[in-house]
Amino acid sequence: DAKTTQPPSMDCAEGRAANLPCNHSTISGNEYVYWYRQIHSQGPQYIIHGLKNNETNEMASLIITEDRKSSTLILPHATLRDTAVYYCIVRGANAGGTSYGKLTFGQGTILTVHP
Amino acid sequence: EAQVTQNPRYLITVTGKKLTVTCSQNMNHEYMSWYRQDPGLGLRQIYYSMNVEVTDKGDVPEGYKVSRKEKRNFPLILESPSPNQTSLYFCASSLMNSPLHFGNGTRLTVT
Numbered sequence: 581d582a583k584t585t586q587p588p589s590m591d592c593a594e595g596r597a598a599n600l601p602c603n604h605s606t607i608s609g610n611e612y613v614y615w616y617r618q619i620h621s622q623g624p625q626y627i628i629h630g631l632k633n634n635e636t637n638e639m640a641s642l643i644i645t646e647d648r649k650s651s652t653l654i655l656p657h658a659t660l661r662d663t664a665v666y667y668c669i670v671r672g673a674n675a676g677g678t679s680y681g682k683l684t685f686g687q688g689t690i691l692t693v694h695p
Numbered sequence: 696e697a698q699v700t701q702n703p704r705y706l707i708t709v710t711g712k713k714l715t716v717t718c719s720q721n722m723n724h725e726y727m728s729w730y731r732q733d734p735g736l737g738l739r740q741i742y743y744s745m746n747v748e749v750t751d752k753g754d755v756p757e758g759y760k761v762s763r764k765e766k767r768n769f770p771l772i773l774e775s776p777s778p779n780q781t782s783l784y785f786c787a788s789s790l791m792n793s794p795l796h797f798g799n800g801t802r803l804t805v806t
Binding site: 612616622623626680684685688 | 699726728730732735736737738739740743745751753754783785787791792794795796797798799800802
């Protein structure tokens with residue numbers, strides 16, 4: 581019961597914006613959207629998360645559609661070091677929900693940034 | 696420094712020889728979990744724990760055990776390892792409603 585769908589791979593030119601989509605059509609009201617990335621075989625690194633409003637931090641922006649069924653992670657000026665696997669997951673907000681503990685990461689999107 | 700520490704980083708063992716991969720976090724996180732990562736299959740959750748003495752199965756628990764006797768530690772136990780458990784393993788922890796913090800991984804080879 582995969583909860584998110586991502587394209588397997590994407591390319592981006594260095595210096596341009598990278599827009600990574602994620603579909604989460606079965607998301608429920610108290611589930612957050614989280615994005616992580618994994619460079620080579622290192623431990624995944626947190627990027628950003630949101631509930632319904634768009635979010636921005638020093639790494640990226642997260643745009644969530646009004647119906648919350650999909651989102652886009654934006655890396656505004658991609659660099660070669662942004663080449664990684666990007667994972668989008670949904671997670672419940674509290675321990676009482678079934679989607680808080682049991683998490684499904686899927687295969688993610690391999691983003692390749694080229695010169 | 697806030698971190699999740701896994702040991703060992705690399706382990707080569709033989710079929711049937713019991714082993715334990717340790718995971719420790721120093722952030723007082725209630726939630727901890729284990730994942731395995733295999734080529735083409737992404738991260739798959741093995742077990743998770745909501746708090747001390749509370750553990751539950753993830754998507755691929757067969758062949759693994761865990762325990763959570765203290766808040767900071769969440770060891771992964773392979774009672775009788777088999778070659779199909781050769782994989783890269785990650786431990787992660789979090790506070791409620793907060794991002795996961797991952798360890799650096801343990802690469803296990805079972806011959």
